[in-house]
Amino acid sequence: MATLADFNSPLLPTWCPGCGNFAIWTCLKQALVEKGLSPMDVNLCFDIGCNGNGADKINAYAFKGLHGRTIPLASGISLGNHKLPVIGIGGDGGTFDEGMAHLIHAIRSNYKFLFILHNNCDFGLTTGQATPTTPQGQKMNSSPYGVVESRLNPGQLVLASGASFYARGFTGNIPQLKELIVKGLEHEGFAFLEVLQHCPTYNKFQDHLYLNSRVYDVKTDENHKNDRRYVYDLVDYSNEKIATGLLYQDPESTSYYSRLEKRKGMETTLKDEVKVYDIAEQVKEFI
Amino acid sequence: MENRNNRMIIKLAGAAGQGIKTAGLILTKALKRSGYKVFGYTEYPSLIRGGHNVFQIEVFNSDGAPLSKETDILLALDKASIALHTKELSQGGIILYDENTVTPEQTIIDELKNNEVNLVPIKLSDLASTAGGNALMKNTVALGAIWELLGLELEDLEPLIAETYNKTQEMIDLNIKCLRGGFEDVKAKGLVFKSNLNTDESVKNMMLISGNEAVALGAIAAGVRLYSSYPMTPASAILSYLAEHGPKHGMVVKQAEDEITAANMVIGAFHAGTRSMCATSGGGFDLMTEALSLSGMTETPFFCVIGQRPGPATGVPTWTAQGDLDLAIKAGHGEFPRIVLAPGNPAQAFQYTADALNLTEKYQTPVLMLLDKHLGESFYLSPQFKSESITIDRGKILTSGDNETKRYAPSEDGVSARWFPGDQISTFLANSDEHTTKGYSTEEGTEISTMMQKRLLKNNTILSNLPDPLIYGDAVDAELKLVTWGSNIEVIKAAIGELEKQGKKIALMQIIYCWPLKADPIVSFLNGNTQTAIIELNATMQLATLIKQVTGIEFNNKLNKFDGRPFYIEEIIAFLSNLVK
Ligand SMILES: Cc1ncc(C[n+]2csc(CCOP(=O)(O)OP(=O)(O)O)c2C)c(N)n1
Numbered sequence: 001m002a003t004l005a006d007f008n009s010p011l012l013p014t015w016c017p018g019c020g021n022f023a024i025w026t027c028l029k030q031a032l033v034e035k036g037l038s039p040m041d042v043n044l045c046f047d048i049g050c051n052g053n054g055a056d057k058i059n060a061y062a063f064k065g066l067h068g069r070t071i072p073l074a075s076g077i078s079l080g081n082h083k084l085p086v087i088g089i090g091g092d093g094g095t096f097d098e099g100m101a102h103l104i105h106a107i108r109s110n111y112k113f114l115f116i117l118h119n120n121c122d123f124g125l126t127t128g129q130a131t132p133t134t135p136q137g138q139k140m141n142s143s144p145y146g147v148v149e150s151r152l153n154p155g156q157l158v159l160a161s162g163a164s165f166y167a168r169g170f171t172g173n174i175p176q177l178k179e180l181i182v183k184g185l186e187h188e189g190f191a192f193l194e195v196l197q198h199c200p201t202y203n204k205f206q207d208h209l210y211l212n213s214r215v216y217d218v219k220t221d222e223n224h225k226n227d228r229r230y231v232y233d234l235v236d237y238s239n240e241k242i243a244t245g246l247l248y249q250d251p252e253s254t255s256y257y258s259r260l261e262k263r264k265g266m267e268t269t270l271k272d273e274v275k276v277y278d279i280a281e282q283v284k285e286f287i
Numbered sequence: 288m289e290n291r292n293n294r295m296i297i298k299l300a301g302a303a304g305q306g307i308k309t310a311g312l313i314l315t316k317a318l319k320r321s322g323y324k325v326f327g328y329t330e331y332p333s334l335i336r337g338g339h340n341v342f343q344i345e346v347f348n349s350d351g352a353p354l355s356k357e358t359d360i361l362l363a364l365d366k367a368s369i370a371l372h373t374k375e376l377s378q379g380g381i382i383l384y385d386e387n388t389v390t391p392e393q394t395i396i397d398e399l400k401n402n403e404v405n406l407v408p409i410k411l412s413d414l415a416s417t418a419g420g421n422a423l424m425k426n427t428v429a430l431g432a433i434w435e436l437l438g439l440e441l442e443d444l445e446p447l448i449a450e451t452y453n454k455t456q457e458m459i460d461l462n463i464k465c466l467r468g469g470f471e472d473v474k475a476k477g478l479v480f481k482s483n484l485n486t487d488e489s490v491k492n493m494m495l496i497s498g499n500e501a502v503a504l505g506a507i508a509a510g511v512r513l514y515s516s517y518p519m520t521p522a523s524a525i526l527s528y529l530a531e532h533g534p535k536h537g538m539v540v541k542q543a544e545d546e547i548t549a550a551n552m553v554i555g556a557f558h559a560g561t562r563s564m565c566a567t568s569g570g571g572f573d574l575m576t577e578a579l580s581l582s583g584m585t586e587t588p589f590f591c592v593i594g595q596r597p598g599p600a601t602g603v604p605t606w607t608a609q610g611d612l613d614l615a616i617k618a619g620h621g622e623f624p625r626i627v628l629a630p631g632n633p634a635q636a637f638q639y640t641a642d643a644l645n646l647t648e649k650y651q652t653p654v655l656m657l658l659d660k661h662l663g664e665s666f667y668l669s670p671q672f673k674s675e676s677i678t679i680d681r682g683k684i685l686t687s688g689d690n691e692t693k694r695y696a697p698s699e700d701g702v703s704a705r706w707f708p709g710d711q712i713s714t715f716l717a718n719s720d721e722h723t724t725k726g727y728s729t730e731e732g733t734e735i736s737t738m739m740q741k742r743l744l745k746n747n748t749i750l751s752n753l754p755d756p757l758i759y760g761d762a763v764d765a766e767l768k769l770v771t772w773g774s775n776i777e778v779i780k781a782a783i784g785e786l787e788k789q790g791k792k793i794a795l796m797q798i799i800y801c802w803p804l805k806a807d808p809i810v811s812f813l814n815g816n817t818q819t820a821i822i823e824l825n826a827t828m829q830l831a832t833l834i835k836q837v838t839g840i841e842f843n844n845k846l847n848k849f850d851g852r853p854f855y856i857e858e859i860i861a862f863l864s865n866l867v868k
């Protein structure tokens with residue numbers, strides 16, 4: 001069995017003191033250990049950003065791809081070897097700007113992998129510009145007179161797009177976040193885990209105290225319903241309280257790979273199948 | 288009525304939606320099955336209905352695959368088809384048209400008479416309805432008419448009708464009745480079109496196949512397991528062929544949401560340890576260029592087919608060009624090795640698809656293969672493809688190792704051994720950032736330059752291992768040395784065949800591997816005082832410029848055009864005849 005130490009990289013994190021990325025990093029390692037996975041049993045996919053600067057701070061097979069393109073990269077990996085646990089990691093900038101189309105289509109396709117959104121409501125690495133999740137009117141680097149655009153709601157976006165799994169964690173609650181990562185890894189399809197991530201350097205409008213005083217775990221709410229429309233309203237920005245936990249999961253979710261007619265009953269992965277194929281049947285049709 | 292040389296050209300023309308392509312393919316294949324050498328070429332606008340469609344069939348004796356400007360037999364399914372093609376008809380040629388729906392203008396009738404072209408009205412619509420068919424089936428009636436005109440046996444055509452309209456027995460019977468209706472009508476009229484073309488037993492067993500279909504078969508045979516693409520003419524047919532036939536072999540075929548996705552998925556799939564590829568046209572490829580650079584940096588294989596069409600921007604979507612050579616060679620930011628190759632016919636497209644997949648895995652760097660609309664969507668005779676001709680070489684792959692095994696370890700040829708996530712060997716990070724041998728990010732000066740040199744070292748390895756360009760004919764006593772690339776090759780071969788009969792000696796070099804470009808074979812081919820010439824289908828002579836850059840050699844003569852049309856044999860013959868007097 002792998003231990004937490006097995007996932008340690010010789011490199012130390014370079015995040016700002018108090019950054020929420022530390023918590024996600026820790027939870028990720030804990031969740032992998034809890035799932036009985038070793039560093040060589042998984043593939044992590046990182047975006048470019050402060051989140052992606054964690055790519056070499058954890059020991060595991062990994063791919064740090066292009067900004068905003070984590071999702072298609074991870075989709076290719078998980079189709080290439082559907083038995084390999086794959087985790088995609090991205091920021092709110094990369095995911096909702098460059099990568100918006102990929103997100104919506106990954107939800108439609110329901111590829112089997114976990115996507116962890118580091119939602120710090122800003123571009124961290126490029127020094128604090130606004131992203132689609134920055135509140136309208138907020139003054140940011142490059143938005144000195146306040147953000148002009150309206151604020152995008154990740155939960156509502158993915159639910160409306162048909163997400164089969166939507167969970168929300170918070171970098172102030174490590175046990176819960178670890179549990180959500182585990183649940184996401186177990187999901188039969190595209191698991192979207194939004195993490196409300198502290199960015200003490202650039203996000204002053206939604207600091208630890210702000211979040212801590214508003215979050216609650218839906219586990220503690222006996223009225224919570226595993227219902228897409230209910231959760232859509234629940235996560236509306238107008239609500240004072242911020243619901244966290246596994247907010248919605250389609251119990252009947254089927255992954256893209258499992259839906260492929262001609263792959264049904266096949267035991268091998270695409271990785272095992274690179275060989276010469278006989279095309280004699282196809283050639284006949286051209287004669 | 289007869290034709291004057293050893294080619295016969297049949298043109299089927301009509302409005303989009305009249306089933307021109309289906310009829311053209313039936314006729315081309317039936318002629319092939321009767322032992323005639325054939326080539327099928329399509330012209331159509333970027334519209335679904337209302338535009339003008341043409342299927343041109345060349346029947347010939349020579350090598351290569353000619354494409355002629357002239358037409359011997361024109362089937363005109365609508366009025367526009369007569370006006371549009373009048374000027375192309377050869378002396379003694381013939382126009383069959385639907386008497387029920389088309390009345391030619393008097394001026395055109397006079398013009399055709401002057402040129403000794405025969406106008407033959409046939410009641411195609413009436414004959415179709417007499418047979419119990421609908422208006423669309425008049426093209427089947429026309430096929431019967433043409434078949435009798437050529438003096439061929441119905442038994443050779445009927446099976447193809449049955450294979451094509453195979454939805455129900457009723458459909459088959461109806462179409463056969465229509466076919467016979469047209470056949471009998473021409474027989475009763477006593478019309479014949481004589482040609483002096485030979486048949487050849489060996490042709491009967493050949494394939495009639497397009498370049499796109501050849502790429503698709505190459506992909507299946509060579510073990511592509513994930514194909515991901517976004518539709519774009521003229522590469523869409525690869526996606527549609529694979530979507531139907533790939534899954535029969537377990538291939539996963541994904542119609543992606545855009546080309547950025549397609550390219551990143553392909554890289555992801557290779558990283559996971561399988562084989563993958565995508566195809567697009569220039570505009571779609573532009574969207575892939577960041578991913579191309581990612582493949583170069585992370586040394587993850589990547590293979591993309593680019594079906595060229597005239598640009599810039601949306602350009603002329605359903606026509607042809609060779610304007611994206613520079614793009615393929617230069618696309619992507621930063622410096623990294625790559626291979627760019629260009630097959631010239633389906634047999635090469637099949638074989639080089641497999642070779643390209645080997646190369647991208649062996650050298651762990653992107654490989655781009657250029658096709659164009661002409662090669663991708665025209666129908667060529669080809670020897671039967673055999674899976675046995677395919678070998679798979681995945682390069683250096685480790686099956687064991689320990690913690691100290693480094694994914695980007697330096698090596699003499701620049702290629703490090705690779706392995707895949709899930710393998711119990713040693714973790715690594717495939718990193719878009721400049722990185723260490725483990726893949727960890729680095730900003731340290733010597734590490735940056737060492738890794739750059741390591742990757743670029745592969746350029747030398749590739750260059751010394753790539754095959755030489757192909758040479759047709761004897762360069763030693765040639766009066767002219769000609770260089771070309773891509774789909775021009777077949778029509779040039781046919782033109783040279785005609786000129787050889789007049790005793791002219793021309794040696795032809797086909798550049799297949801355009802990048803890296805091997806200088807030595809080109810220098811030794813062009814060496815001497817013989818006239819040299821280059822032919823390419825673009826405005827800026829991209830290959831000529833590249834050859835000059837690599838060898839210093841400038842060609843004495845150049846032939847190019849950029850009107851969306853492929854080269855016609857008449858143009859090539861005129862150009863070459865001028866040079867070899
Ligand atoms: C194509 C491209 N455009 C822009 C950038 C520059 N860039 C790097 S990180 C980043 C934003 C990161 O913000 P986010 O995705 O929210 O991640 P965070 O840094 O907050 O974790 C940008 C714009 C890039 N690397 N690539």
Ligand code: SF4
Nearest residue numbers: 015016019050124199
């Ligand atoms: S800028 Fe924000 S997200 Fe980036 S490391 Fe610092 S605190 Fe973390």
